[in-house]
Amino acid sequence: MPLENYELIFREIPEAVILTDMECRILACNTLAEELLGTKGEDIRGRRIQAFLNSPPLMNLLDEAVMFARVPALNHENSVIELNIRGKRKYYKVSMKLFELQDPKSKTLLFTLTDITIIKEMEQHKTDFFAVASHEFRTPLTSIFMGVGMIKSGQLGQITPRGKEILEAIESDCTRLLQLANNLLDLSRMETGWISLELEDVSVYDVINAALATLKLQAEHKNIALYTKLPSDLPLVRADVNKIIWVVTNLVGNALRYTEEKGSIIVKAIRKGSRVIFSVADTGKGIPDTYHEKIFQKFVQIDGGTGGAGLGLAICKEIVEAHGGEIWLKSELGKGSTFSFSIPVGRG
Amino acid sequence: MQKILLVEDEKNIILGVKTCLEVANYQVLVVEDGEKAIETAVNERPDLILLDLMLPKIDGFTVCRELKSKEETKNIPIVVLTAKVEEESRRRAMEAGADSYMTKPFRPEELWQEIKKFIV
Ligand SMILES: Nc1ncnc2c1ncn2[C@@H]1O[C@H](COP(=O)(O)OP(=O)(O)OP(=O)(O)O)[C@@H](O)[C@H]1O
Ligand SMILES: [Mg+2]
Helix, strand or coil: CCHHHHHHHHHHCCCEEEEECCCCEEEEECHHHHHHHCCCCCCCCCCEHHHCCCCHHHHHHHHHHHHHCCCCCCCCCCCEEEEEECCEEEEEEEEEEEEEECCCCEEEEEEEEEECHHHHHHHHHHHHHHHHHHHHHHHHHHHHHHHHHHHHCCECECCCHHHHHHHHHHHHHHHHHHHHHHHHHHHHHHHCCCCCCCCEEECHHHHHHHHHHCCHHHHHHCCCEEEEECCCCCCCEEECHHHHHHHHHHHHHHHHHCCCCCCEEEEEEEEECCEEEEEEEECCCCCCHHHCCHHHCCCCCCCCCCCCCCCHHHHHHHHHHHCCCCEEEEEECCCEEEEEEEEEECCC | CCEEEEECCCHHHHHHHHHHHHHCCCEEEEECCHHHHHHHHHHHCCCEEEECCCCCCCCHHHHHHHHHHCCCCCCCCEEEEECCCCHHHHHHHHHCCCCEEEECCCCHHHHHHHHHCCCC
């Protein structure tokens, strides 16, 4: 193809493409980029990009790229920027590449901005939907819980043992429904980046004790030994205490659910550098290798799960990552699983 | 017998909550909108008010604020019963003068326990 065609193609690429030198001075940009910068028809070559785009997060990325001559690690969080384009709020995904131009030989930074406003809006609709749905679940559940509770108390008339059993089954299924509604709401909020953490320095011992307090009885019922193994000198961790309790509760809850009677569950925590690693090890049925990555995705279950919806681990992952930590899994089929996650140590 | 004013517009919830309170020997008055809530609170001087937030006519936040600003009703404890789980609406309700905030759904024992914090 003749060379001019490539220039034409560059101009018409349906994404905003901008090329700068290592001082962020614009070398070239295509039609969509000009629209985005609001500079259609002007010659802006040689001017600094900062003059046209008002987005501190994007500038940080560009600065980092030119300063270290290396593309920063882009993730879902830092690569999505918000811009105000002619009064409308728009979202763009940033991609970057550093390379050398041939004539004259010089390092350049190429970056593209992909309009993902529509995806963001859809995410928002989804979150709104779950918020409304979760709210709408609560009203009927109230009258069910109250009604069942009153009948079960026997104060409205005697009930038979079978009748009581049925009422308890209704209560337990309603609790499940409520949890599902809560989980769907939490997860959709977190996915939209709405997770707000109330960070403080918290005691690992308190977190683990609070989580286990609610599960001890369940473990006894199932005849599973549930114990902790904690060194006495653990540092505080920087965390949202309720959310971390939630994570530990869920991992232990899973371990209980997926471990046979007479098994055991150990909850541990150790310090490793600037992090504390929590782990929950069980002697349950284990998780096949092929699932180790995707088990943290929502709705993923092995053999359809046992009564859950496949949301617990996805929420755990969102919470842990929001803390700047990681979550992972080691497991041997038939022998058991160990879920671990890391949380930064506290400041104090 | 102590008197509780229940402000709630959902028929089925009224049935459950009213039963739960009567069994525990409280006298229960029920109104289904915010306007009547204020009127009844002033006239009847209940010992406690259970207040939903999403109500016809005047919303629960406003009812709460009104009642807490009136000499005759400002000392009556208000327990909010609501499906709104957001931290933001809890904050708003407490700012409006609510004494406690319970999210729906709840069980009879939980309701009794909450009420006992305010009246014997
Ligand atoms: N400790 C474990 N041992 C064996 N399998 C597990 C364990 N923890 C999780 N799993 C598997 O991973 C799947 C996903 O777990 P997750 O907690 O996300 O969902 P769930 O427990 O099925 O439902 P929910 O948590 O929403 O109530 C489970 O269905 C189960 O198949
Ligand atoms: Mg689970």
